[in-house]
């Protein structure tokens with residue numbers, strides 16, 4: 001049998017080839033008694049940006065905060081981690097919702113400590129200020145006539161309110177479902193809703209199975 005090109009000429013290459021099975025297995029073999037291989041477990045459970053499941057879940061509106069956590073314009077921002085991303089939610093002076101990266105575009109100070117005032121969230125380190133769409137709208141450490149702030153923005157996701165929740169859409173803009181999911185509890189008056197929040201230390205697959213058992217369903221982007 002012919003060796004691959006260069007196999008004999010380069011011992012390091014030969015060792016590398018010897019350590020590979022060819023073609024490489026798409027799914028590694030499970031150990032005896034394991035329900036999922038490590039690869040399958042990662043495929044199913046990792047939800048950060050760029051992961052298969054992360055990209056799938058980013059096709060849905062995600063509930064990120066309770067409405068009561070942002071009770072009024074210019075209230076304190078709230079830090080939240082969704083699909084492995086650190087975010088802050090805030091309600092600006094006009095009541096607009098913002099769900100943005102938690103980190104300032106300057107030195108990455110956490111915007112949970114930011115001052116929510118005069119239509120934006122101001123970083124308390126050097127004062128850069130962001131609107132609900134993540135645009136930098138003020139930069140007090142630059143000359144007044146500088147346009148540098150126009151080049152700066154942080155990640156911001158579309159946010160809406162419904163059913164006692166604040167929802168964010170974290171996927172590609174062109175695939176954004178036009179409406180929030182129409183669950184029964186999103187369609188009744190606020191006086192008919194009791195919304196609570198709890199910390200459940202599990203991966204999304206376990207939580208999703210429990211939610212489905214409780215009547216939660218998903219709505220695709222169409």
Ligand code: FES
Pocket residue numbers: 104105106107108109123124125126127128
């Ligand atoms: S770190 Fe936010 S303004 Fe400098």
